[in-house]
Amino acid sequence: MNKNNFLKTKAIAFFLLTLCLISQAGADLIFSYPKIANRETSKIEVGSSPQITIKYENRTSSSIFITSAAFHLIYDSSIIDQIINIKNENPANLQEKENDISTAGEIHYKLEISSSNPNPLKVPAGKTVDLATITFHVNQGLSPRWVFLLRWSGVIPSEVYYKTVNVTGSLVSPVAIYLEPSMPPSFSGLNRAVSANALGVQNPGNTVILEWIAAGTAAWDRTKYYNNKLSYRILRDTDSGFRSPSELPITEPTHNPEDDPMLRAPFTGNIAGKDYVYEDKDLDDGTTYYYKIVALDDTSPNPNLQERTTVLEVTPLDLTPPGEVKNLTVVAGDNRLTLRWENPNDNDLGGVVIVRNTGRPVGAGNLGSASAAPPYAHGPEWNMGDTPFGPENGTIVFISPQESDPSAVPTEFEDLEVENGVIYYYKVFTYDRAEEAGPRQMGRNYSKGVSISKAPGIPPRPISNFTATRGLTPGEVIFSWDNSPDEFCDGVMIRYTTDERLKFSALRDERSGNLVGFFPITSGPGMPESVTLSLPSGWTYYFKAFAYNRTGLTPEDPDFIARASFSAGQMAAVNLPAEEAEILFTYTYEFQPGINYFAIPFPAERVVDELGRALDISTWEKLIDVLNSQARAQTGENAIRTLGRWNALEQKAEGIVEIDYTKVGPERFTCTPGTSSNTPVIQGEPYVISVSKPFTFTLRAIIPRTR
Structure with a gap:
């Protein structure tokens, strides 16, 4: 035998010796306590279905590997009347090879490693693993007693192997379990x-x-x-x-x-x-x-x-209103407002109520709800024209009838009782069904409401063919146009600027630029219209004309522009040449005490003082005041005694006015019949005047001349 084979043989012998020692004193097969609801207990109620798990406990200092296990158990079939199932707790390592529960009182169950995918079950040192769990039923007719539920068979041994080596160890005897009588659970309700x-x-x-x-x-x-x-x-x-x-x-x-x-x-x-x-x-x-x-x-x-x-x-009640309407909008028309919304997704939606107000928003508050205490009653049912929040806080203008189908509740209301230019405030409330038929449904609980406001009125279509041309006299402008074709167009507003560089931005809308005036329609929709005005000369004017709709206001009302609706503007322009102003005539007369004759050789409205300011000599009274003003400046006193018209043909005075300086106001004048102090001064008319002091009478006139 060579050295390597000798070492291998020695190692195998040592391993087998270790396994032998393990089988004698290092491992156990044990039964768990019965488990109910995954909780171990030593007491079992008859009629229950507990579980007992067969466990393998490694009490050595080395890992143990398992490749097969066989369990042969016995039980009293009068105590356990049903084996429900046996569960393999390690299917990734061991496969079920035998599961025989056909004989009452006996259980035969085997597990083996897979030959195609061998993967021994490892049990680390000092650890315990579950091998199989048995679920069974305990006879419900038993009386209380101590019993052994499952035991090891004394005929066929239960064993655990690693390959061919028995690693079973000891078969630990089960503990006694107490069977309790079948009793109701603990529960108060x-x-x-x-x-x-x-x-x-x-x-x-x-x-x-x-x-x-x-x-x-x-x-x-x-x-x-x-x-x-x-x-x-x-x-x-x-x-x-x-x-x-x-x-x-x-x-x-x-x-x-x-x-x-x-x-x-x-x-x-x-x-x-x-x-x-x-x-x-x-x-x-x-x-x-x-x-x-x-x-x-x-x-x-x-x-x-x-x-x-x-x-x-x-007592069931419905005190909860439906949800609010969503996406509430209002669209303006000519003397009309159209409200649209989406209803809430409530299965007891009954309808909607709309409250309208002018001048201020609809008052705060709730339309009501079902009674929360006996006698139980539905919420209030309102009528058209009611003022639920007071006369000044809104009027009910729409109530949809109660619908049994929420999809039938309307989603639009057209208000025709409105006037262009007036702001109307609305609040839309939802309410739920109120039904007496079974099942009785408490209802007419109203939501808090969703608010919106708008003024009716739409802009008319613009005027057309708008022109501005220079007239025959200085400063005269002739405006002409074809009216808007809309029946509800009430007139035309014209605005202007003289700033050529900013003419478009300065006239961007109906509020910009300077106001020329408002001109009501006189000829009818789409018909020609014209108006002539006088403006200061010396400028190029840029005009913009806006058609406006009919409202309950007049252009003189300070809120008119804010509340009327205006069309797009139409542009026109005109140049008014400057007039050259100069003193063309200075009239001077040397008045001597007694009778004097004179005439006013130019229009009275052109007379100015030495500073070029207008001097009013439009009537005999005002002419006398001007004459006396110059006399006082030269003599220190009023010098005019009488003033009359001179009839050169008959060589006599007519219409004499005599002045009494002891009186004031109109009382100071004494007039011959057919004459008054308010007689107008006429250009070129000869006058006769009697003065008491000599003084020089000077008049200046500014006469315009067109370049």
Whole structure:
């Protein structure tokens, strides 16, 4: 034998010796305590379906590998009346080769490593692994006692191998388990029964919410389902004595002894994602109901019921209004406003109410809700024209009739009782159905409302063929255009600027530039219109004309521009040449005491003083004041005694006015018949004047001349 073969033989011998020592003192096959709801216990309630796991415990300092295991168990079939299943706990390493539970009182179960994919089960030093779990049913008819549930067979040994080496170790005897009598679970009943509206649930009418097992507590039983929960039944009555309750629909789990409890789903409520909550619908709002919850455990075939539980009463109500309308808009027309919206997605939506106001928004407040206390009643039912928030805070202008189908509730309202240019404030409220037919539905709960405002009126179409041309006299401008073709067009506003560089930005809209004026339509829609005005000369004018609609205001109203609707503007321009102004004539007369003759050789409106300011000599009274003003400046006193018209043909004075300086105002003048102090001064007319003091009379006139 060479050295390498000798070393290999020595190593194998040492390994086999180690395995031998392990089998003698280093490992054990043991039974777990029975488990109920994944909790180990030494007490089992008859009728339950517990689990026992066969475990392999490595108490050595080295890892052990397992390639096969065989378990041969016996049990008392009067105690365990059903082997439900056996589960291989390591399918990635071992495969089930035998599962024989056909003989009452015996279990034969084998596991082996896969020949095609050998992967021994490793058990690290000091560790324990689960090999197989047996689920079984305990006879529900047994009396309390101590028992051994599963035992090792004394005929066929249970063994664990690594390849051909037995690594079983000791077969640890099971512990005795106490069988308890079948008893109801510990459960006190409902914690809360409330009308759904109290929880803020949407569309809560005809609905009650039941809750049990408050957070942080739990009902207890030794036979809970394997998800660690009990199952429940719901009882309801309208009699406070709970004499004839009805059971509400639930998903009742099966209670067959042969069923795997892992597959039994207890009933814990009917709201997805929530345990211990039940929603009872289609009730009569305003009717008092009495509820009781009964708890069931997992014993089979007859589950234990805990019926001694609390009875709670509750009255379902609907105090929650529908949601608000969404995407509310208002479109203006000529003396009309159209509101459009989307209704909320509420299955008890009954209709909408619209309140309108002018001058200020609709008043704050609620249109009402159903009564929250006996006698239970629907919310208020309003009428057209009502003022729910007071006469100055809005009037109801639209009420849609109650609809049983929410999709039939309108989504549009056209208001024709409006006037162009006036701002109208609206608030749109939703309300839910109020029905007396079963199930009775409390209703007419109104939402808080959604607000919107707008002034009716639309811009007319623009005028056409707008022109501005220079007239025959200085400063004269002739505007002409064809009116807007719209019947509701009320007139044309013209604005201007003289800034050539900024003419477009300065006239961008109806508020920019300088106002020329408002010109109402006189000829009709689409017909020619013209107007002549005078403007200061010496400028090039850029005009923009806007057609405006008919409103309840006049252009003189300070809010007119803000409330009227204007068309797009039309442009025109005109150049008004400058007038050259100069003193063309100075009229001077030397008046001597006594009678003097003179005339005014130019229009009275052109007379100015020495500073070029207008001097008013339009009447005899004002001419006398001007004459006296110059006389006082030269003599220190009033010098005019009389003033009259001179008839050169007959060589006589006519229409004499005599002045009495002891009086003031009109009382100082004494006039001959047919004459008054307000007689107008006429250019070129000869006058005769009597003065008491000599003075020089000078008049200046500015006469325009076109370049």
